[in-house]
Amino acid sequence: MTAKIIDGKAAAAEVRARVAGIAAEFARTTGRQPGLATVLVGEDPASAVYVRSKGKATSEAGMASFSHKLPDTTSETELLHLVDQLNRDDNVDGILVQLPLPPQIDASRVIAAIDPAKDVDGFHPMNAGRLATGLEALVPCTPYGCLYLLKQELGSIAGKEAVVIGRSNIVGKPMALLLIGESATVTVAHSRTRDLPDVVRRADIVVAAVGRPEMVKSDWIKPGATVIDVGINRVPTEDSKSRLVGDVDFAGASERAGAITPVPGGVGPMTIAMLLRNTVVAAHRRAGLSDPKGV
Ligand SMILES: Nc1nc(=O)c2c([nH]1)NC[C@@H]1CN(c3ccc(C(=O)N[C@@H](CCC(=O)O)C(=O)O)cc3)C=[N+]21
Numbered sequence: 001m002t003a004k005i006i007d008g009k010a011a012a013a014e015v016r017a018r019v020a021g022i023a024a025e026f027a028r029t030t031g032r033q034p035g036l037a038t039v040l041v042g043e044d045p046a047s048a049v050y051v052r053s054k055g056k057a058t059s060e061a062g063m064a065s066f067s068h069k070l071p072d073t074t075s076e077t078e079l080l081h082l083v084d085q086l087n088r089d090d091n092v093d094g095i096l097v098q099l100p101l102p103p104q105i106d107a108s109r110v111i112a113a114i115d116p117a118k119d120v121d122g123f124h125p126m127n128a129g130r131l132a133t134g135l136e137a138l139v140p141c142t143p144y145g146c147l148y149l150l151k152q153e154l155g156s157i158a159g160k161e162a163v164v165i166g167r168s169n170i171v172g173k174p175m176a177l178l179l180i181g182e183s184a185t186v187t188v189a190h191s192r193t194r195d196l197p198d199v200v201r202r203a204d205i206v207v208a209a210v211g212r213p214e215m216v217k218s219d220w221i222k223p224g225a226t227v228i229d230v231g232i233n234r235v236p237t238e239d240s241k242s243r244l245v246g247d248v249d250f251a252g253a254s255e256r257a258g259a260i261t262p263v264p265g266g267v268g269p270m271t272i273a274m275l276l277r278n279t280v281v282a283a284h285r286r287a288g289l290s291d292p293k294g295v
């Protein structure tokens with residue numbers, strides 16, 4: 001079987017176009033654009049690229065983009081001060097503090113300081129708890145983007161066997177909760193899981209989020225399964241350049257899967273689209289409007 005390649009870039013473009021329509025309507029109704037503030041601490045070039053593309057996508061969707069760059073010597077107190085300012089700023093609906101942060105800053109304290117109503121990453125314990133208990137929440141962008149692609153591909157997920165590889169607070173745990181919410185049968189595998197290949201072989205749906213290049217092998221994939229690859233790993237090539245690979249052996253797995261996301265062009269673009277989606281949703285909730293339809 002040759003898998004269908006799931007086009008995350010195209011799906012993300014559709015979401016972004018709908019978000020742009022919602023943002024325009026919000027601006028007409030309230031007299032201001034939805035606003036996203038990004039905070040980048042330090043000079044990590046990959047982080048700088050991501051933050052820049054988030055800012056560009058924000059402006060393209062007709063939203064206000066406030067970007068803050070702080071030196072890598074910034075203290076936790078200074079960063080908390082900026083978060084506090086952004087929490088109080090009525091033109092800011094969403095706050096994204098780019099991770100990872102330098103070692104002198106405790107990321108969990110910074111995340112906890114963000115107003116949960118503006119926590120468009122969905123990382124605040126309040127949003128994590130709300131997602132876990134089935135209350136209205138802001139949902140982490142990457143797993144929400146994965147769920148969007150799965151529903152687009154499969155329609156209903158109810159009753160399917162889903163295996164999530166990875167148990168991070170950012171992807172694995174919220175992904176499992178979203179799949180449970182869709183009535184899948186969910187297994188969360190991780191570094192201590194026994195016989196991972198056999199666990200993955202049960203799966204109708206595989207979500208790989210471990211951060212190890214091409215760890216998931218083709219003979220682990222049940223024929224016809226849907227494979228969502230969250231990994232974005234930069235690996236060196238022979239000509240001393242580099243290329244991006246996922247957590248799945250794409251060449252092999254795409255001979256067995258029913259459908260599979262590529263890297264790049266799969267989950268990554270959906271993460272940014274869902275960040276914009278969360279920002280318009282946060283703007284509506286903060287303005288006392290009902291949630292926008294269709295995103
Ligand atoms: N507070 C916070 N929230 C985040 O959401 C967050 C973060 N910190 N830190 C870093 C990670 C990483 N991340 C990506 C987003 C988009 C792509 C993306 O669009 N990737 C493209 C291109 C990749 C490339 O060419 O480098 C693709 O996969 O096709 C990748 C990675 C968000 N992150």
Ligand SMILES: [Mg+2]
Binds near residue numbers: 166167190191
């Ligand atoms: Mg792990």
